[in-house]
Amino acid sequence: MEAILELDRVSRFYGRGRGTVHALRDLDARLYAHSLTAVMGPSGSGKSTFLQCAAGLDRPSSGTVRLGGQEISAMGERQLTRLRRARIGFVFQSFNLLPTLTAQENVLLPLRLDGKPRDPARARRMLARVGLDGRADARPGELSGGQQQRVAIARALITEPDVVFADEPTGALDADTAAGVLGLLRESVTAYGATVVVVTHDAAVAARADRVLRLAEGRLVYDTVGAAA
Known part of the structure; x- marks a missing residue:
């Protein structure tokens, strides 16, 4: 199986001396292509730092991170910005939609920022795929939390990225809505061939994952695949 994302001896620490925090x-x-990986662990275990380093949002203090065989941990900020726009999608707990833009405009935003042609018909098709057919002109304030998260997922997939990182994507949703969003992330792997990495506290996410990584005190302490996950 092809490894799309590789972390080798990655460490990240903050501060100096006795006050140093080893995240x-x-x-x-x-992390392998066309799969859903859940990254779990208690608060302070290093989950968020893992996501930030893996997605090129933060630099490791030591070690290397490679995306599709290309080392990203040594890239300059401009290179990283271009890479994130073109090859990485993000889904956040707080949705991070722009309130003044319509759902369609929010979905097209990554293409606009990357200087690529914006195709409204493509955005509408993507919204229809996530169950929002007919809501392209709605603004975030006119949508429920689950619908806003679906817009965020459509936005993350519009560039056909190598990896989609989802940071607690079900954390702000009720159980039924969270189950629908989780099903959509699962479908993005099986139907669209996406590679999804979900940082979560939710055991329901782990139950639907192909693989589970569990962190504790900044170390990987558990890694399992298949039905055992």
């Missing part, structure tokens, strides 16, 4: 400690991980 990640010599972490090795391989």
Whole structure:
């Protein structure tokens, strides 16, 4: 199986001396194409730092991160910005939609920022795929939390990225709505061939994942695949 994202001996620490905080400690991980991986662990375990380093939002203090065989941990900020726009999608707990834009305009925003042609028909098709047919002109304030998260997922998929990172995507939703969003992330893998990495506290996410990574005190302590996940 092809490893789309590789972390080799990645450490991340903050501060100096006795006040140093070791968020990640010599972490090795391989994340595979066309799969859903859940990254779990208690608060302070390093989950968010893992996401930030893996997605090029933060630089490891040591070690390397490679996306599609290309080392991103040594890139300059401009290179990283271009890479994130073109090859990485993000879904956040707080949705991060622009309130003055319609659903369609929010979905097209990554293409606009990357200087690529904006295709409204493509955005509407993507919204229809996530169950929002006919809501392209609605603004975030006119949508429920679950619908806003669906817009965020459509926005993350519009560039056909190598990896979609989802940070607690069900955390702000009720159980039924969260189940629908989780099903959509699962479908994005099976139907569209996406690679999804979900940072979560939710055991229901782990139950639907192809693989579960569990962190504790910045270390990878559990890694399992298949039905055992």
